[in-house]
Amino acid sequence: MSTRHLVGVAAAVIVAAAIAVGSSSDSRPNSQHNCRIIPGDASWPPTSVWQQLNKTVDGKLIATIPIAAVCHTTLFDQSNSLFDQDACNALRDNWNFPETHLPSSSSPMAYPFSNNSCNPWLDPRTPCTLGSHVVYSVNATAVSHLQAAVAFAKQHNIRLVIRNTGHDYLGKSTGAHSLGVWTHHLKSIGLIAAYKGTGYTGAALRVGAGVEAIEAYTFANRHGLVVVGGNCPNVGLAGGFIQGGGHGPLSSRYGLAADQILEAEVITAAGDFITATLENEYSDLLWALRGGGAGTFALLVSVTVKAYPELRVSSASLTVLNDGTNADALYASIGSFIQTTLPSLVDAGGYGCLGRGALRLHDQPRLRAGSHLDHLLLPALQTFKDKGLQYQYASAESTTFLDRYNELQKTASWNVSDYNLGGRLVPRKVAVNDTANLMAAVRYISSRTLMSGVSYNLQKGVSSADGGAVNPKFREALFGISIGTAIDYQDWAATLAAQDQITNELLPQLEKVTPDGAAYLNEADYQATDFQHLFYGEAYPRLLAIKHKYDREGLFYAKTAVGSEEWAEGPDGRLCRNPEYRK
Template identity: 55%
Template sequence: MASILAFLIAFAFLLPYSSLTRAAPVAQCRSIPGDTAWPSSADWATLNNTVDGRLIATIPLAAPCHKALFNLPNLAFDLARCEALRTVWYYPETHLQSASSPMAYPFSNNSCNPWLGPDTPCTLGFHPVFSINATKSAHYRAAILFATKHNIRLVIRNTGHDYLGKSTGAHALEIWTHSVKGIKLFTQYTGPTFSGPAIKIGAGVLAGDAYTFASEHGLVIVGGNCPTVALAGGYTQGAGHGPFASRFGLAADQVLEWEVVTATGELLTANAQNNSDLYWALRGGGGGTFGVVVAMTVKAFPDTFTSTATMTVLKNETNADALYEGIGTFLQNLLSLVNSGATAVWVAAPFGFMLTPAMAPGIHQSELDEILKPTLDKFHQLGLETSYSSREHTTFLTAYNSLTESWNVSNYNVGGRLIPRELVANNTAAITRVIRNISERTLMSGVSYNVSHSVASPDDVAVNPYFRKTLFSLTVGTPINYTDWSATTAAQNEITHDFLPQVEKLTPNGGAYLNEGDFQAPDFRTLFYGAHYDKLLKIKDKYDPQGIFYAKTAVGSDRWEQDANGRLCRTKG
């Protein structure tokens, strides 16, 4: 205890907060270091004791790249370690083990940048000040009550797979849920809406681990395409698409029960019978705003053979017109593909087109080949050199593992929009033109599915009802420039003000996937939540009347604004 107390006292004096001592009214703004209301070192030490010594003072991941840390000589400066870090910086595994490193790097506000020279100081920027490496609900409770008592910004972080800046925040105390593991099989779960096998998943369980556990019991569950995303966090709470979306629905559609700690520190069970409004809100109403999830129980289904297919057509100086004509046929072909129960992840970019992959659970290879035949025939008819392969696997997990690899996460700004089936069916030429306009300049991807029949009514869950008429989620990525902050900002603005407005013209009153949308979207309430926003706000006010939980673009977030120094204050409205 003495050692951690000494460190915390020292750490409090290391942080460069002398310019942030302009205390704001407590009733209107969250406290920050330098304010008289900010906790003392003794307060932090007491919190550390309460959470079993699991309080972590933030040292940014790229600290070894800089000679100065928090305005003092950096004893951790090590160019060899820095270079090793740079080689793996873009991969999620690099950031998963850090309590504070945002995978979407711009949300650090360009602090402690690993690509800037060693004479550039490492600062805390918009990283949280402290994190609690939580392993149980009592740790959640302690963090929530401490943040409430001291009027501190609270941040919820799981794995950090987050393109909207929800899982980091300046001057904040963070609850890090990554270590809340635990997974349990119910061979026969019985509830008012479902009877059958189910699996209880701790907040920190990753998709790949959950898939493996389910497979060991002859089962599958609905999860995402990336194996390092934790399922119970913002993924499922934000809707959650993936390989089984066309067969079983969105991840939010599968949840039978939540264990969640609310803003009062109370541990609740939320299901169709108890706290049913909270149960509804957490199924697609967004993470980090209604409470902090400890675990969720989801439906499980019998494992099945699964077929996969990949396709590549490269663009050259002469084939662009033919390529996009072929992509138009592919878009039309998607309608039959997703209606069969398959999903498709695809990319259109300056280099060409890739299907990466189509996943078809319960569909034989020959059937998948036949479904994709119109696209292949069109590419061949147009004289385009096309690489295509397909394969049938005995289980879902073998199919999944044959395709997954390291996923780059930290080199693109992101924004997106949902594309309805009706648009593709009735105006393929228009959406193809927009895809061409975007993908000839930057990276664009689509995740295609049909979730129209996975719930009895779009209002059964909090997910934006627009999902039920969606054919694919279109996502635009522009490069992050680690050595030119203004270029990175301009690239994000290009998504907001150039690329996505082209899509918006074709999808007025449309929607976007909460987990891959544009954090600068001017009307996030309609875009992310649709007709469910007002109901979600009432539930938010019921369970979090003081607004303890804040996240960018979350329900109720427009009641707050962040100033240039990262201080969070209530808006006049």
Template identity: 55%
Template sequence: MPLISTAIFLLISAVIAITPPRCRSIPGDASWPTSKQWDLLNQTVGGNLVATIPIAAPCHKTLFGKPSPVFNQEECDALRNIWFYPTTHLPSSSSPMAYVFSNDSCNPFLGPETPCTIGYHVAYAVNATSAKDFQTAIRFAKDNNIRLVIRNTGHDYLGKSTGAHALGIWTHNLKSISLLQEYHDENYEGAAIKLGAGVEVIQAYEFAASYGLLVVGGNCPTVGIAGGYIQGGGHGPLSSKFGLAADQVLEYEVVTADGELITATNKNNSDLFWALRGGGGSTYGVVVSVTVKAFPDTSSAMSYMEVPNTGNNTDALYSVIGTFLQTLPRLVDAGAIAIFVVSAAGFSLTPAIAPGMQPVELDSHFYPVFDRLHKLGLDYTYSSSAHPTFLDTFNAVTTVSNVSDQNLGGRFIPRSLIESNGTNALVDAIRYISTREGALFVGNSINVKKGVSAPDDVSANPHFRDTLISATIGTSIDYMNMDVTLDNVRSITDDLLPKLEALTPGGGAYLSEGDVHQPDFQSTFYGDHYNRLLQIKRQYDPQDVFYAKTAVGSERWEQGLDGRLCLV
């Protein structure tokens, strides 16, 4: 794949600057690689160096300060119609699904006279097809003192898979999958599946199903398994039955900051193995593959519920939500999960998934909710269904994930809050959040305590083990006004999340669905594992080759308005 020459326009500056001490090099610095150096890198990786042109370039008449050769209004109109879906961004080595991290560059919803700039997109990306490509990219970034970013699918609400003036390692096309019929170590005997770094959730589910097996993965089919998902802990439709995705890991293949390809298991490089099982992605090394436990397939029940907010039933609606919350401990203890949304439109169960259950059993968990609805005279819809395999269940989920129209923040809600008469206070907080303009509350109800013998077995946030609801707050993105969007981002930190934090003092949040501006992110996202994780980070990456916002060790760095990273 040849370099795209038009992408170089922005990377050449008439003014040559000296890179400030303790900072990464950016375009315009004398230390920034020359075009010959980039061409040599491209040759070294077999022509797989991609120079970034934002995918919204057809919407703009100028590209990187020059008349655009790719402007096409018809293509732009088609792109706008599909912008919010993951599949729009998956084929790109640079496009952030969380658009705020592009710094409003090359916005497809602004007029064609608005220039397309590279903004905070990566400058180049290596379309990696082997561990050798990882090693080459790491060496180039180190030799030239430039920022390095790791990206698979781009499912990322904290800006970890994009970065200004960076070289990206794009792992998306490492799609190898293999079955290990009999995996043996001191803690596990059974089937396992080895997944390349680019494998998506649906690809892993389909492969496992072809052998009558299942693996623990996420709720969205296009999320990558091996990267930030599993390295952040990872919950999903099977979590209440088997635990977190990080609990299932048997071994990793990793390229470290010094370019060494190593295997990390409970016995070999065990400290790194522990850190990668929930201690966050993009900071200890680049995972080439992950091997995970595989379990016999099972049938499942699934159900949906809708209770609309008519404007005249609001008090009654939130009363029903309180009853629903009280059903969750028994539900998740039975191995089920429940995803629900509360917004100005009302309450939606979207859905509940119960491995090994029949619909009648799943229905019974919601009898108190039905009784409450009937007593209050509220209209609602409810349906349940049976599915013979887990893949059938997953494919029957009707909700579609729009990934580019919400800013996110999150908080763990411990089951003790519900079990100690805190339901009313939680309902009040949910009501406050969900009635703000453009905001919504999403709950993922789980019980992952049984996934490990003790919370310290893996590095995932220990607060996960006491969590009943991994709560997510969303606020809207205004593509026509970045200032409004940034205000909505700050409202999560300053207004909405504090309502949940007040109910959960000293608590935590799921780092993959957290607030990018989370105060004290170290304790909130990592709990009391942070200091040990930081020691491991220093051991394997003493020069901070790997950096990502809110990742372990990231507090040592600060990004300026020009996108430059500098040590603080």
């Protein structure tokens, strides 16, 4: 049985398989105003109520069985008929790839957010439990399904979680004892040939919440257009990516993905299906959705985004090896590259990905609209040559963005479940004027673990500074640095310690050189204690006011999202009002 088929089988078990988790008669007290209910509470809905919800959503209710259940002989305290060692081995072989988790309504790509509850690498006799997986999910394919999920969660005081593709390093798309809303199959996509609105007239696409980047790129290409999306082909365009800002290969030319939003169809906490535009009474909500973070203001159904004429795109790959004797020259050359070549490159519409591990610098790929990429990179190549560094370089050009993008995907590897994550934005002024201290921090981190950087100029394509809720410091960045420490599937304590290393040792090296700095909220450290300032900056007070306006009772909750400080997760995973929070 293939891993993809296996995941599909596990995700298709409806209602009855997981009903046992709610059968306890425990009557632990909780208040609707203070805590969400969890399985075992007397008020947890009985089987008949879940079955009625299943009918309401046209049989789309999924009872979670973790995809790693095939690796365990015990499931939910019962003998597990799904146990299959061959299937488990196949799952392990493909565990780190997003395609393994995409067909699941519950599996976190960032493994730590499962709370180690159903680990495919542990002894088969280790029980498989729900842990921090959602208890049920509504596989939404219609607006009515989304409204039913919102109404059910409100009526029964159950934690609600929104999940699209599951590309999520901050734990927003999963949560213990919750009802999930799975938007991955909202795949509508349509062309608006001549959109007319405030500040924009031109082509646009209306895309459902489940449309992935490659699907949007392909549709746009058929109509001679391009749209701003992400690097990874199966990241959802409309969802956490775009609501968190969203940078991608065309961002230095057209701005962030959030800058492209013209309209947003959403379900509010009140259950209303509305369209937010700059011209109507929901313009403040649209502002928040344009970079203020996902999972907290409303439930996204679709977005309308700007589309641009097709263009020629070139790319280049540069690899420089650390042979153990050339580290000083290597880091000096990287510093020179960041200080001199990189600003010119992004100002010309370029966008780059740099990776630095223990043995190599890999600059791959570097996309720019138009030609002459070789000319822009020539100074950097000369620097490496002058320093006596051996390098490999190649470049190519395509007549369409999609052709070049697809070529680059042939050598790309999108492992998503290998690492804990943390990140920091590097302002242009720091990169150019304080290069030595920046490179000292980079050298410290990269000698201990993996790190990568993505470079851009995000000043372009922005109609006004008030056009969206993106942290203003994001606009000032020349690049963002991401840090990854390895997940140890055999040692849960070591995995948690590796995240702590990012928080307490590695990121502070960058914080020293970027005081009063910022982080890209989609690729940041979820343990950041000052996330309000770090992720959202000066936009946070306005965002919090909008959150309270549209979701006064806090139905929509996500880790590090706006308003999340008003809640706290207990040792048992129960979500309760934070007693230490004061408005």
